[in-house]
Amino acid sequence: MRWILLTVLLLTGCAVLTNILTELQESARAAADYSNICILEEKNETFFYDPQLDGKAVVGDTVIGTVEYGCVNLTMPCREVPAGAARIVPHNISAYNFSIELGTPNWCSSENIQLDAATRERAQLLAQMLPYVSNVNPDDTGIRERAKFLTRICPAYDHACKTSKLFYYVVDNYRYIADPDVGEYIKKPSTTIADGGGDCEDLGTLLQSYLEAVGVRTFTMLTVDHAYALACGIEPALLRRAIDQRYRHDNYLWYKDSGHLDNDYIRWYGPFKDINKHLSNATINIHADTSVDVFVFASEADIDSYLERHGYDYYPECTLEHKQNAAVRCPALDEGYLTVAASHGGSTFDLSVTGTYYDVPPEDTTITYYTIQNTTCIVLDPTTGNYSWPGYEGNLTPGPIHGIDRFSFEVHDLE
Numbered sequence: 001m002r003w004i005l006l007t008v009l010l011l012t013g014c015a016v017l018t019n020i021l022t023e024l025q026e027s028a029r030a031a032a033d034y035s036n037i038c039i040l041e042e043k044n045e046t047f048f049y050d051p052q053l054d055g056k057a058v059v060g061d062t063v064i065g066t067v068e069y070g071c072v073n074l075t076m077p078c079r080e081v082p083a084g085a086a087r088i089v090p091h092n093i094s095a096y097n098f099s100i101e102l103g104t105p106n107w108c109s110s111e112n113i114q115l116d117a118a119t120r121e122r123a124q125l126l127a128q129m130l131p132y133v134s135n136v137n138p139d140d141t142g143i144r145e146r147a148k149f150l151t152r153i154c155p156a157y158d159h160a161c162k163t164s165k166l167f168y169y170v171v172d173n174y175r176y177i178a179d180p181d182v183g184e185y186i187k188k189p190s191t192t193i194a195d196g197g198g199d200c201e202d203l204g205t206l207l208q209s210y211l212e213a214v215g216v217r218t219f220t221m222l223t224v225d226h227a228y229a230l231a232c233g234i235e236p237a238l239l240r241r242a243i244d245q246r247y248r249h250d251n252y253l254w255y256k257d258s259g260h261l262d263n264d265y266i267r268w269y270g271p272f273k274d275i276n277k278h279l280s281n282a283t284i285n286i287h288a289d290t291s292v293d294v295f296v297f298a299s300e301a302d303i304d305s306y307l308e309r310h311g312y313d314y315y316p317e318c319t320l321e322h323k324q325n326a327a328v329r330c331p332a333l334d335e336g337y338l339t340v341a342a343s344h345g346g347s348t349f350d351l352s353v354t355g356t357y358y359d360v361p362p363e364d365t366t367i368t369y370y371t372i373q374n375t376t377c378i379v380l381d382p383t384t385g386n387y388s389w390p391g392y393e394g395n396l397t398p399g400p401i402h403g404i405d406r407f408s409f410e411v412h413d414l415e
Helices: 002-033 091-096 117-133 141-150 159-173 189-195 200-213 236-247 300-307
Strands: 036-040 055-059 062-068 071-074 086-090 100-103 218-222 227-232 248-261 266-269 279-297 320-329 337-342 347-358 369-372 375-380 402-404 411-413
Touching: 062 086, 100 117, 117 200, 117 218, 117 402, 117 411, 141 159, 141 189, 141 200, 159 200, 159 236, 159 375, 189 200, 200 218, 200 227, 218 375, 227 369, 236 248, 236 375, 248 266, 248 279, 248 337, 266 300, 279 300, 300 337, 337 347
Parallel strands: none
Antiparallel strands: 036 071, 055 062, 055 086, 062 071, 086 100, 218 227, 218 402, 227 375, 248 347, 266 337, 279 320, 279 337, 279 347, 369 375, 402 411
16 A cells, blocks of 8 residues: 555656646747847847837738847747748838848747848948938928918929928028037927027928928938938929029119219229129119210220220120110120210219129029939038028038938938
8 A cells, every 4th residue: 555655656746747847848948939039240240230220020910029139039939920021110110111121030040140231231221311211290280381381372283493482491591500519419390490490410301391291202311421302303494493583683783873074074983894693684774964975895995095086995785875864785794894974064973783683693503413213303401501502512522422212211322
């Protein structure tokens, strides 16, 4: 009887011990099933990691784990991971349907994932650009309503008009404010508005938000030390008209003088060497109490010859003889010397030169653009100052230029 009881106790103890060992083995196997797999830059080297890429790992529509510090931490047993290619979906851009392909690793293996060089480079570049792109916010109610109001006179299809209006609005109303010394600080557009300005990426992001709110497609652009925007679907010729409206002043008073002329005396002015650059349709206007003569001579020597009644060169198309109140258009004014003389006896006169004046001469307003996917995309840099324009690239430095589409997350290299 004692032997039977002892045998039963031994068998029971073995069964209990076997169960404990089995549970420990199952626990160890389960722990292994849920172990993480990390993404390496190179074999046996450091983890590929950027906090912008933290998020979730998915296969198809199934979430299989989380991504932190460059590692995929499975949230299901490795044997239950569905077949198919896995992807990283970063938290901060999950709404954009963007992901990084990881291939089809063996999730029950301890081997880490090695991204190919092209995928790794693209992921690193995207991680750098994501903070800029994710701040573009055309859905903000205040931004949308302001953009619609500012472009209310523009036809729905006229993106050149919209781009010009919104570019100059940002340039005129928001100043450049450098980041604090703590490092790169990227503001939301609403913060830039509240602060009254920001640095290059802040002003560029604000401008993009306004443009996209009225249907203009944009790209975020990054160089080594600068950020700006592109506006796409715009014909440079149409944009030039909008630029001209900004800097053109009709009936502009370029020069004026008044005085009294005694007989045989003249007043001379010039040369107006820069008049042709800034003033078109130059017109000489004279108002006098008695008749006067207006000539434009080719040189000072010709003025002397005129006074001495010798032969002289002058521009007939700019001449007014024996006139009291008259005007004449003079395209040659930038090349010569303007004179006023009394025709007979003395005369009191008022002289003016008027025309169409340009703050920035049209020939100086080169419009820089890139072609992306067969579409013309204009450079927009709102940090270039009040006398810049859409297409001006004054602050761009040589080197690699990367553009990113915030909807497809396709990166374009524009060197």
